[in-house]
Amino acid sequence: MSIHRPALLTDHYELTMVSAALKDGTADRRCVFEVFSRRLPSGRRYGVVAGTARLIELIRDFRFDPAEVEFLLRTGVVDETAAAWLTDYRFTGDVDGYAEGELFFPGSPILTVSGGFAECVVLETLALSVLNHDSAVAAAAARMVTAARGRALIEMGSRRAHEEAAVAAARAAYLAGFRFTSNLAAGARYGIPTAGTAAHAFTLLHDDERAAFASQVATLGKDTTLLVDTYDISQGIRNAIAVAGPELRAVRIDSGDLAVIAQQSRELLDSLGATETKIIVSGDLDEYAIAALAAEPVDMYGAGTAVVTGSGAPTAGLVYKLVEVEGRPVVKRSEHKATIGGRKVAVRRHKPTGTATEEVIVPQGVPDRQPNDRLLQQSYVVAGEPVRLPTLDESREHLRECLISIPWEGLKLSAGDPAVPVTVVPAG
Secondary structure (H helix, E strand, C coil): CCCCCCHHHCCHHHHHHHHHHHHHCCCCCEEEEEEEECCCCCCCCCEECCCHHHHHHHHHCCCCCHHHHHHHHHCCCCCHHHHHHHHCCCCCCEEEEECCCCEECCCCCCEEEEEEHHHHHCCHHHHHHHHHHHHHHHHHHHHHHHHHCCCEEEECCHHHCCHHHHHHHHHHHHHCCCCEECCHHHHHHHCCCECCCCCHHHHHHCCCHHHHHHHHHHHHCCCCEEECCCCCHHHHHHHHHHHHCCCCCEEEECCCCHHHHHHHHHHHHHHCCCCCCEEEEECCCCHHHHHHCCCCCCCEEEECHHHHCCCCCCCCCEEEEEEEECCEECCCCCCCCCCCCCCEEEEEEECCCCCEEEEEEEECCCCCCCCCCEECEEEEEECCEECCCCCHHHHHHHHHHHHHHCCHHHHCCCCCCCCCCEEECCCC
16 A cells, blocks of 8 residues: 655755756766665664665655645746656656665665656655665664564554654564554554554553453453553452453563563462463563563563664664766765765675675676575666565565574674675676
8 A cells, every 4th residue: 555755755955956957958867876874873783674665656656746846836946947847757767676674784785776867866855764764663673573582572662653654663663573563554554463452541540450451351352461560560460360360361561670570470370370371561672671581481572662763773874876877987985975886786695504694796797696696686666667566574574584694693782793794896
């Protein structure tokens, strides 16, 4: 399901360039732009490509409607020539890139947009807005999935994000391996399994905790989760089992020293005969907090603020740069912001066992392929027409396989070198 995003997401300076290029005759010069990251966020050993399918749908539907064009003309952002060009805008170029769910490293050319200068440059803000947000969330979520060691995670951060960003974040977290989201819009739009339970407000609404639990069980049955820490956690667990019986699906704990409380809660549940009742914990969990609970009897984690804000890295640090004009490589030489000219081709090199050993990038050329190399780019748009996009579940599986392929050191939560070194080699 696609969403119309106003073309006015385009930045003012992008339309300044379009107006000038139309006037001087350079607007249709064949150009190549690339999206890449100069460096990974501090402490990260890999990035995760996410949001590509969303971006391609948005590019397909990217239009300037009459009211938007009138605003731009009235406010002097564009002149009559540029206004006419915007009215007829349709992207007719090509988009290639890494698969959604692919890992990336410093310099990885994760998206390549080629076409006329003007039609490509107006997509910069859109592309970076989508990819920076979704990739940041997916990278944080992937680290949490690794820390959870096979235990399920539910994304529940909608209240900590913009309403549309919340839906995109739920999608990115699911891509990274989260099993559920509490965001119903994400469930409807992307088919993500949804889950949730009552909040403290529901318990406080009733005369006592047992009455609240009884109401919830009467409505939803015993296959529900009761929030047991509104008052006293031990008594809350006793009340939950007294109302629902030992067949209660789960209890949720949202506060306190979770390591100690999880152990005590498991012992209490078992003593009450509720040996199959699961324990779900939540409350400002990030990958480090989840890792710290690895030895505790926790069955599921609920992550909110940390996952939707990238767990300390709210942007993936991606940039959108011009690298080629009419087949000629162009470079930016600014200090600490230099670029490598020319359209790039990238492969991931692997041992026969499947372990990734290197990412090889060749500007304006084709890598010397070895038997276990995997070409990283694929076509997304050809001559303005989108090609088949992988499903969200296919991308989710792709990321799972990528994480298995990197050396185990690359999965550490501590700071260190990128999980896979990147080599840029001359064409040859």
